[in-house]
Amino acid sequence: MSAATAEKQAALGSRYLPIPIESLDEEVLTLDIYLRQAERGQFALYRGKGIPFSSKDHKRLVERGVRFVYIPAEQHREYRKALVARLDRLYDDPKLKHDERARIIRTASTQLIEEALSDPTAEGAIESVTDLGDQFANWLEKDPQKFSYLLDISEHDFYTATHMLNVGIGCGILMSRLCPEEPELVQLAFEGGLLHDIGKRDVPEAILNKEGQLEESEWKQIQRHPSLGYEILSEHGGLHSVILEMTRDHHEHLDGTGYPSGRKADDLSLAARVCAVVDVFDAISAARPYRGPTPPLDTLKILAQGAGAQFDADALMAWTKYISQSLKDDPSRAPIVSTGQPLVSLDELLVAPPEGFSHDDDYKADDREISDREHARHACDFPVEAAFIVNGLKEEKTFKAQAKNLSLGGVQIQTNQRIRPGEVLFLAMSAREGSVVDRTARVVHVKELAGGDYLGGLKFIALDDELV
Ligand SMILES: [Fe+2]
Numbered sequence: 479m480s481a482a483t484a485e486k487q488a489a490l491g492s493r494y495l496p497i498p499i500e501s502l503d504e505e506v507l508t509l510d511i512y513l514r515q516a517e518r519g520q521f522a523l524y525r526g527k528g529i530p531f532s533s534k535d536h537k538r539l540v541e542r543g544v545r546f547v548y549i550p551a552e553q554h555r556e557y558r559k560a561l562v563a564r565l566d567r568l569y570d571d572p573k574l575k576h577d578e579r580a581r582i583i584r585t586a587s588t589q590l591i592e593e594a595l596s597d598p599t600a601e602g603a604i605e606s607v608t609d610l611g612d613q614f615a616n617w618l619e620k621d622p623q624k625f626s627y628l629l630d631i632s633e634h635d636f637y638t639a640t641h642m643l644n645v646g647i648g649c650g651i652l653m654s655r656l657c658p659e660e661p662e663l664v665q666l667a668f669e670g671g672l673l674h675d676i677g678k679r680d681v682p683e684a685i686l687n688k689e690g691q692l693e694e695s696e697w698k699q700i701q702r703h704p705s706l707g708y709e710i711l712s713e714h715g716g717l718h719s720v721i722l723e724m725t726r727d728h729h730e731h732l733d734g735t736g737y738p739s740g741r742k743a744d745d746l747s748l749a750a751r752v753c754a755v756v757d758v759f760d761a762i763s764a765a766r767p768y769r770g771p772t773p774p775l776d777t778l779k780i781l782a783q784g785a786g787a788q789f790d791a792d793a794l795m796a797w798t799k800y801i802s803q804s805l806k807d808d809p810s811r812a813p814i815v816s817t818g819q820p821l822v823s824l825d826e827l828l829v830a831p832p833e834g835f836s837h838d839d840d841y842k843a844d845d846r847e848i849s850d851r852e853h854a855r856h857a858c859d860f861p862v863e864a865a866f867i868v869n870g871l872k873e874e875k876t877f878k879a880q881a882k883n884l885s886l887g888g889v890q891i892q893t894n895q896r897i898r899p900g901e902v903l904f905l906a907m908s909a910r911e912g913s914v915v916d917r918t919a920r921v922v923h924v925k926e927l928a929g930g931d932y933l934g935g936l937k938f939i940a941l942d943d944e945l946v
Pocket residue numbers: 674675703704728729757
């Protein structure tokens with residue numbers, strides 16, 4: 479649970495709302511500020527509206543370990559408005575470097591989205607997010623290069639609000655490249671992207687971030703979120719149809735195999751197509767609790783497999799160009815793939831398709847393979863030499879296996895050697911002629927086949943991290 483969520487729960491039932499101390503404007507307070515007394519759980523007025531609040535006061539509170547202050551619920555609308563205005567001042571602060579600016583703006587923006595997610599009917603909650611979208615559109619128009627640093631293509635998490643922020647930023651950028659002459663559409667793309675997953679408010683993070691196969695009921699719950707989001711925003715009223723369509727249709731595919739309605743190309747707006755591309759890009763590239771981030775260029779390769787069928791080819795091409803160029807301009811924006819992250823680069827294994835490699839029917843039959851649930855899996859058939867690792871040491875005796883499926887996160891092997899869940903294997907994979915890729919992997923599940931062979935699902939791991 480994030481600190482913010484814990485605070486929110488602590489304040490639940492009270493008429494005070496927690497706000498992070500960093501979001502307090504210095505100079506003069508525009509809101510009444512309360513502190514929570516931990517022992518008694520009561521709220522005491524710290525300073526009233528109109529009273530000066532200096533950077534020294536700020537520092538003193540931080541030194542006392544105060545991370546959140548409280549404002550009366552009825553002042554929340556004012557607070558949100560002040561926050562969006564404050565972001566504009568911060569954005570232009572010449573003292574801030576790219577990464578510092580991005581951190582502050584992203585933290586505050588995520589908070590506004592989180593609030594809209596937790597109660598979309600709260601007065602002004604949705605408007606604060608659309609105001610934020612308008613602010614983004616202004617910034618993009620002023621200086622696209624500077625603005626692009628707000629998009630996090632490195633190691634971000636996949637909590638819903640972070641994802642909505644990234645998708646919002648990405649949708650605006652992509653729309654501005656596809657339709658540079660239509661600033662109104664760009665603005666709406668920002669707004670729609672920022673709100674697109676609002677229907678996930680009732681889906682627990684545990685389901686959204688679940689590793690591996692989802693239960694039927696869990697999958698159904700996830701599939702409802704576009705329609706739920708559409709309902710929430712329609713009931714709210716006053717929002718442009720472009721925003722509603724992005725929310726409703728961002729999981730639809732051009733060939734009609736998406737959800738929730740199976741709408742086809744002719745029924746999908748450009749904004750929804752844009753949202754679909756940016757959505758899956760962010761979902762695949764983000765780090766999850768159980769694995770590190772997928773490098774952006776690998777993510778683009780995965781997306782390329784859905785060009786024309788799942789994704790609008792022009793939108794995907796424009797996005798691919800944009801991300802590739804951004805990384806060329808500043809390679810430090812790509813995540814550093816370190817040991818400790820169960821990652822293998824697609825480049826290493828799939829750049830030249832290994833023998834027997836195919837995007838087979840199994841892959842095509844299950845659209846979820848390329849949705850935001852897990853890594854795309856590639857059917858393959860190449861030899862693997864394996865050895866058990868016991869107490870951190872590789873055994874000398876090796877055995878033969880065939881890789882049957884490969885993804886960024888793991889491999890499925892077939893072998894006549896008995897393997898059991900929990901065992902750790904060293905794998906030398908001859909994915910391409912003349913080159914062997916070594917990986918350490920843990921057996922996650924095993925199926926015994928009729929002929930006496932074993933089919934094992936293995937997850938790549940970093941040896942140092944997982945065995946110590
Ligand atoms: Fe979604």
